[in-house]
Amino acid sequence: MRGIWTTDHVRQAEDRLLARTPEGALMRRAAHGVALRAARMLAEHTGAVSGRRVVLVVGAGNNGGDALWAGSFLCRRGVGVAAVLLNPEKAHPRGLDALVRAGGRVLAPGEYPQWIERADLVIDGVVGISAQGPLRADAAAVFERVDAPVLAVDLPSGVDPDTGAVDGPAVRATSTVTFGARKPVHVLNPDRCGDVTLVDIGLGPELGEPDLVVLDAADVAAAWPLPGPADNKYSQGVTGVAAGSSAYPGAAVLSAGAAVRATSGMVRYAGPVADVVRVHWPEVVATGSVFDAGRAQSWVVGPGIGTGRDGFEVLAHVLGQGVPVCADADAITILARRPEVLDARDPDTPLVLTPHDGEFERLTGAPPGPDRVTAVREAARRFDAVVLLKGHCTLVAAPDGRVLANTARGSWLATAGSGDVLSGITGALLAAGLDPWLAAGVAADVHARAGEIAAGGVPTSASAVLAAVPDALRRVRSYLP
Numbered sequence: 001m002r003g004i005w006t007t008d009h010v011r012q013a014e015d016r017l018l019a020r021t022p023e024g025a026l027m028r029r030a031a032h033g034v035a036l037r038a039a040r041m042l043a044e045h046t047g048a049v050s051g052r053r054v055v056l057v058v059g060a061g062n063n064g065g066d067a068l069w070a071g072s073f074l075c076r077r078g079v080g081v082a083a084v085l086l087n088p089e090k091a092h093p094r095g096l097d098a099l100v101r102a103g104g105r106v107l108a109p110g111e112y113p114q115w116i117e118r119a120d121l122v123i124d125g126v127v128g129i130s131a132q133g134p135l136r137a138d139a140a141a142v143f144e145r146v147d148a149p150v151l152a153v154d155l156p157s158g159v160d161p162d163t164g165a166v167d168g169p170a171v172r173a174t175s176t177v178t179f180g181a182r183k184p185v186h187v188l189n190p191d192r193c194g195d196v197t198l199v200d201i202g203l204g205p206e207l208g209e210p211d212l213v214v215l216d217a218a219d220v221a222a223a224w225p226l227p228g229p230a231d232n233k234y235s236q237g238v239t240g241v242a243a244g245s246s247a248y249p250g251a252a253v254l255s256a257g258a259a260v261r262a263t264s265g266m267v268r269y270a271g272p273v274a275d276v277v278r279v280h281w282p283e284v285v286a287t288g289s290v291f292d293a294g295r296a297q298s299w300v301v302g303p304g305i306g307t308g309r310d311g312f313e314v315l316a317h318v319l320g321q322g323v324p325v326c327a328d329a330d331a332i333t334i335l336a337r338r339p340e341v342l343d344a345r346d347p348d349t350p351l352v353l354t355p356h357d358g359e360f361e362r363l364t365g366a367p368p369g370p371d372r373v374t375a376v377r378e379a380a381r382r383f384d385a386v387v388l389l390k391g392h393c394t395l396v397a398a399p400d401g402r403v404l405a406n407t408a409r410g411s412w413l414a415t416a417g418s419g420d421v422l423s424g425i426t427g428a429l430l431a432a433g434l435d436p437w438l439a440a441g442v443a444a445d446v447h448a449r450a451g452e453i454a455a456g457g458v459p460t461s462a463s464a465v466l467a468a469v470p471d472a473l474r475r476v477r478s479y480l481p
């Protein structure tokens, strides 16, 4: 599991580390990492390092200091380095001195266009963790001219470091080099950061519990239940699926099918399209109603069930079974309209809610807004449920405040029925007894991988995503030590 820390926590940790480190040492370590990455980018994009041209865009603080020091290191490798100082009187004095001593130059405003247009690489040192709001007009005007790859120092300027939100002009980096700890922007807005390199500056021991986590493939593989020698079809958990209707039989087929593919436990289907489900998935034990379905160790409820009285009764029934429930789609709308349905819930049994933004707004009364982490964390507390907020970066919050982030691998999952597949996978993992927060997190991870495999670079469908779940699992298992 990889940790992510908010800027407040990074700053506190940096202060503690700075107090026992010689002055300037951390910045030079950070800048060295920037220079290494810059040299590699020059080699990749132009085939050479020496003789290439790099423009530094330097703001008023230490982020600009990192860029200036990195520029001085690049000068020593024969790179022609020139700096745009957005705020000359506040430019980091020692960094500026180092750059000039190494042979770098400071550009006059009239020289900006020709240098920026001929640059092989631009280094964004406008602002780092003290950033507030979008790029200011002077910086925005500089970046408008940039055609070269951009290397962001710590984070792309103009993007909110803690929420990843963009509310005006902002840098779109090809690559980002960050220091000490990953910050939320790196997972919440990967499109603006490009690939992210973490440079160790010795901050680790000063960082407390992370504010967010990201699962590695090995975490997903280790959490995923596989049958053991003593297992039978019941011991691995029976997943109940209450989904679909005559209008939406596909939701039942996809959700039940995903549960079949995700684990080796048994799957029961209960609903009005049992015959359709049986045709697609002969291994599913299908019956016409949740009221006469046998025991299950979890229920998936909602996809395609409708939002009327029947749907309400189905949701209330499964919430009263004393087993974990994954409520998706129509079940979330029912819950939003008639919260009294939660009265049926045994407070000790976990509930996982899997809204997209529209459903989240229905459920909570407000859209997630720019600070999605806070929004999902508050919703999880309010509903005493794990809340999985779908998006380009899917967030999973537990009622105790834990949040994990799963960054999508492209937009392949933006296809009809994709959510039904996710709910089925989540339900199967709940039936197997996984911690509900982890179940939702690993389900989102494998779902995203299956989407990428199914697509293979071209548009795909929910059925193809479902069919790719076993390959996604094989892929995560290949990361196990």
Ligand SMILES: NC(=O)C1=CN([C@@H]2O[C@H](COP(=O)(O)OP(=O)(O)OC[C@H]3O[C@@H](n4cnc5c(N)ncnc54)[C@H](OP(=O)(O)O)[C@@H]3O)[C@@H](O)[C@H]2O)[C@@H](O)CC1
Binding pocket: 014, 015, 018, 026, 027, 028, 030, 031, 059, 060, 061, 062, 063, 064, 066, 126, 127, 128, 129, 130, 131, 132, 133, 134, 135, 136, 139, 153, 154, 158, 179, 201
């Ligand atoms: N501390 C350490 O140990 C280490 C720190 N390191 C580095 O320091 C960075 C943090 O440096 P920092 O705290 O000096 O602030 P930084 O982000 O450069 O901002 C400077 C000033 O910019 C301004 N500004 C704000 N928003 C703006 C906007 N949208 N557009 C334009 N300008 C804007 C605002 O000043 P204002 O103009 O408002 O007076 C703000 O004070 C960190 O990210 C890392 O790179 C590394 O070297 C490792 C060791």
Ligand SMILES: [K+]
Binding pocket: 063, 124, 125, 126, 127, 128, 152, 153, 154, 155, 156, 157
């Ligand atoms: K930056």
